[in-house]
Amino acid sequence: MATDTPYTSPPVDTNFEPAGSLSPEAAAGQAKELAEALNYHNHRYYVEVAPAVSDEVYDALFRRLQELEATFPELQSETSPTQRVGAAPVDELSRIEHQAPMLSLNSSLEVSEVSDFHRFIERNSDGRSFRYVVEPKLDGLSVEIVYRDGRFSYGATRGDGRVGEDISRNLKTIPAIPLELRAEGDPPAFLAVRGEIFMLKSGFRELNRRRTERGDEPFANPRNAAAGTVRQLDPKNTAGKPLDIFFYDILASDRTDFDSHTQVLDLFPDWGLKTNPLNEVCTSVDELSAYRDRLAESREELDYEIDGIVIKIDSYEFREDLGYRNRSPRWALAWKFPPRKETSRVEDIVVQVGRTGILTPVALLDPVNIGGATVSRATLHNEDEVLRKDVRVGDRVRVIRAGDVIPEVSEVVDREASGRGEPFAMPESCPVCGTPVEREGAYYFCPAGLSCPAQLTGRLIHFVSREAMDIENLGEKNITQLVNRGIIRTIADLYYLDVGDLEALDGFAEKSARNVYEAIQGSKTRPLNHFIYALGIRHAGAHVAEVLARHFGSIEALEDAPVDELSTISDIGGQTAESIHAFFAEEENRRILARMRRAGVEPQPLDEGPSAGPLSGMTFVLTGSLEHYTRTEARRQIEERGGKVTSSVSSATDYVVAGADPGSKLDQARKKGTPVITEEEFTALLAGRSPDAGR
Numbered sequence: 001m002a003t004d005t006p007y008t009s010p011p012v013d014t015n016f017e018p019a020g021s022l023s024p025e026a027a028a029g030q031a032k033e034l035a036e037a038l039n040y041h042n043h044r045y046y047v048e049v050a051p052a053v054s055d056e057v058y059d060a061l062f063r064r065l066q067e068l069e070a071t072f073p074e075l076q077s078e079t080s081p082t083q084r085v086g087a088a089p090v091d092e093l094s095r096i097e098h099q100a101p102m103l104s105l106n107s108s109l110e111v112s113e114v115s116d117f118h119r120f121i122e123r124n125s126d127g128r129s130f131r132y133v134v135e136p137k138l139d140g141l142s143v144e145i146v147y148r149d150g151r152f153s154y155g156a157t158r159g160d161g162r163v164g165e166d167i168s169r170n171l172k173t174i175p176a177i178p179l180e181l182r183a184e185g186d187p188p189a190f191l192a193v194r195g196e197i198f199m200l201k202s203g204f205r206e207l208n209r210r211r212t213e214r215g216d217e218p219f220a221n222p223r224n225a226a227a228g229t230v231r232q233l234d235p236k237n238t239a240g241k242p243l244d245i246f247f248y249d250i251l252a253s254d255r256t257d258f259d260s261h262t263q264v265l266d267l268f269p270d271w272g273l274k275t276n277p278l279n280e281v282c283t284s285v286d287e288l289s290a291y292r293d294r295l296a297e298s299r300e301e302l303d304y305e306i307d308g309i310v311i312k313i314d315s316y317e318f319r320e321d322l323g324y325r326n327r328s329p330r331w332a333l334a335w336k337f338p339p340r341k342e343t344s345r346v347e348d349i350v351v352q353v354g355r356t357g358i359l360t361p362v363a364l365l366d367p368v369n370i371g372g373a374t375v376s377r378a379t380l381h382n383e384d385e386v387l388r389k390d391v392r393v394g395d396r397v398r399v400i401r402a403g404d405v406i407p408e409v410s411e412v413v414d415r416e417a418s419g420r421g422e423p424f425a426m427p428e429s430c431p432v433c434g435t436p437v438e439r440e441g442a443y444y445f446c447p448a449g450l451s452c453p454a455q456l457t458g459r460l461i462h463f464v465s466r467e468a469m470d471i472e473n474l475g476e477k478n479i480t481q482l483v484n485r486g487i488i489r490t491i492a493d494l495y496y497l498d499v500g501d502l503e504a505l506d507g508f509a510e511k512s513a514r515n516v517y518e519a520i521q522g523s524k525t526r527p528l529n530h531f532i533y534a535l536g537i538r539h540a541g542a543h544v545a546e547v548l549a550r551h552f553g554s555i556e557a558l559e560d561a562p563v564d565e566l567s568t569i570s571d572i573g574g575q576t577a578e579s580i581h582a583f584f585a586e587e588e589n590r591r592i593l594a595r596m597r598r599a600g601v602e603p604q605p606l607d608e609g610p611s612a613g614p615l616s617g618m619t620f621v622l623t624g625s626l627e628h629y630t631r632t633e634a635r636r637q638i639e640e641r642g643g644k645v646t647s648s649v650s651s652a653t654d655y656v657v658a659g660a661d662p663g664s665k666l667d668q669a670r671k672k673g674t675p676v677i678t679e680e681e682f683t684a685l686l687a688g689r690s691p692d693a694g695r
Contacts, residue, residue, distance in 0.1 A: 014061065019070075031068045035065065036539075038065065041061075052406070054400070055336070056400070057408070077664060095159070096156045096166045098163065099144065099146060099252035100251040105332050105333060106325075107308070109338065111289060114285060117311070124321070128318070130314070132281065132283070132311050133265070134281070134282050135276055135279045135309065136278050136279075136306040138305070140198030140199075141226050142157075142194065142195075143156065144194055145171065147190070148189070151179065152171075152172065170229075170230045170231070171230065188255040193247050196245065196248065198223070198244055198245070199225045199229070199243055204219070204225055207219070230243065246275060246276045247268050248275065248276070249261075249264075250264055258316060262314055281314065308335050311334075312332045339400040339410075340370050340401045341398050341410065342370045343413055344366050345365065349424055353430060353431065357445040357538070358445050359426060360381070360382070362377050375401065378397075378399050380409055383426045384442045391409055392420050392421040394421050395414065396412070396413050397410075397411065397413060430446035431454075433446065433448050451490065456488070461476050462536050463534045467533065468533050470526065473512065473515060473516050474519070495520060524599075528549040528603040531601075531603035532549055532555070537579060538579040539580075540576065540580055553605045558580075560584075561581070613642030614642070614686070614687075614688035616642030619653050620654065620656070621645070621657070623663050626659040628683070641686060653672075654675070658676050658677070677691050
């Protein structure tokens with residue numbers, strides 16, 4: 001069975017029981033699973049620019065976690081995906097802190113929720129009149145661009161909302177972005193603006209045509225193409241691409257005389273900043289609905305993708321009164337369009353094995369055009385979803401392509417009287433390697449791990465990725481060739497390749513083959529945490545890999561660790577401990593690891609940092625937003641001075657550092673009597689002084 005398809009991410013189930021019917025323990029378990037899934041999909045969407053689920057599914061998971069946290073307040077945490085924006089930026093581009101947080105928006109599909117939003121605004125208006133500015137919701141890449149004395153200073157991606165990636169050189173190649181603001185417009189001396197970069201649909205089609213002619217994999221959609229293009233390391237790869245931008249907000253400025261959003265949007269063109277001509281002003285839900293309907297009807301005629309409208313209070317004073325949540329402003333809402341959908345006939349239902357061994361049922365369809373793309377397969381998520389919808393071969397089904405990402409079957413619209421297949425059932429053994437499958441919750445998976453051929457391509461792609469072994473120029477296309485030709489049968493075979501093996505691949509010459517060979521050899525001494533992460537162990541992401549590397553110090557010690565010891569490690573739960581132990585207990589996995597050792601793979605233990613320092617032996621918990629430190633920077637400052645940071649308040653916690661808008665950990669600290677210090681006191685501690693010295 002082919003493995004180089006987009007359906008390799010963990011499937012999701014959105015068929016939830018009422019939150020009020022769950023026990024606190026069940027709610028806590030579900031909240032943890034949802035948080036892990038949302039963090040995974042945030043990373044795929046914002047960092048890897050490779051969404052694994054549709055917006056509709058992601059929104060359902062996000063709302064469920066919000067519902068659980070509202071029903072069980074003790075589950076709330078400042079580290080929850082509901083309290084943050086996006087995911088951390090990747091390492092290849094330098095990081096840069098935004099002039100002001102780049103928040104996301106709460107979103108809705110239903111007019112009833114828009115009416116609720118309108119009533120909330122009315123209740124808080126104190127009788128004053130107000131109006132909304134409405135804008136098309138662009139399906140592109142949000143960026144910050146800073147101008148100093150009228151000249152382009154730098155630009156960055158949104159990243160995690162506070163820190164993004166510096167893409168200044170690439171942005172300078174986009175003609176729609178002015179390098180100098182128009183002096184006659186009297187722009188501020190300092191100006192940080194937010195805009196949305198997008199790729200024109202006409203240019204996207206031409207770009208994909210050229211990629212296909214060259215034998216390259218076409219981009220999935222214009223958003224992916226735009227995001228991938230502006231994040232190139234070489235700006236020459238960005239120049240000349242059909243990219244455009246609309247500006248829509250001021251993040252920071254040395255001028256404070258702006259009263260409304262309409263005033264700012266009127267000033268932008270005077271400064272040379274392009275705005276969307278479809279922006280309008282509305283005062284009622286009826287007007288909002290009419291605007292949304294007009295855009296929904298005309299969206300196919302536009303030369304750029306939109307997936308809804310954005311509703312914002314016009315008055316800046318009123319916005320200030322309404323304030324913000326941790327993740328989004330209270331004065332704005334995104335009203336999304338329904339997902340594009342068509343009907344098609346199910347020709348077959350096959351089961352695909354993903355990188356982590358998850359088995360996903362996929363419907364093979366009579367090809368159908370949805371939003372300009374031909375769809376011939378759609379995910380069915382898992383066995384429970386297939387049975388709940390009663391999807392069978394021969395049925396006519398409704399297929400949606402929400403956000404133009406991954407097609408999925410939403411419902412059966414016609415169950416034909418004759419020729420209808422039997423009810424679906426997951427196979428008892430892996431359809432590729434024959435290993436008996438195991439079930440975990442709603443999902444089935446193949447436990448064969450590194451020895452399952454269906455998982456090999458995906459695992460290799462993960463293994464060579466930058467966050468893992470960081471082997472450059474060995475992408476999906478080349479890995480697929482190596483696997484399909486039988487040159488690589490396990491991950492260990494990677495370290496037995498010679499230059500000739502690589503030179504035989506399509507598109508390789510002697511120099512490029514040698515570069516890849518040297519990159520493979522250079523990866524043999526990657527840090528231990530990167531090697532553990534590269535193995536693709538279920539439930540063991542980058543953070544867990546670092547925890548394991550620091551605890552065990554070597555891959556050999558981790559291999560022999562009993563499950564009881566794994567379970568006692570901070571930040572590793574019972575399910576994760578079982579998964580790690582099962583991975584290393586598998587004889588084939590141990591054989592592959594031994595073969596890598598014989599090839600000279602020697603992951604390096606992590607630097608333990610200073611054994612002594614002003615914070616030696618101290619344990620900290622961080623909560624809320626600090627003014628002078630990002631969360632990552634605060635952790636680094638603590639660890640460099642011999643302390644450590646944990647995610648929960650316990651009897652071992654010495655200090656809780658509380659910034660603005662602290663979460664439930666502050667309440668936990670007060671209940672336990674744990675010392676709580678301010679940012680000023682924290683700074684004093686870092687300098688080796690008593691916390692009182694910071695007061």
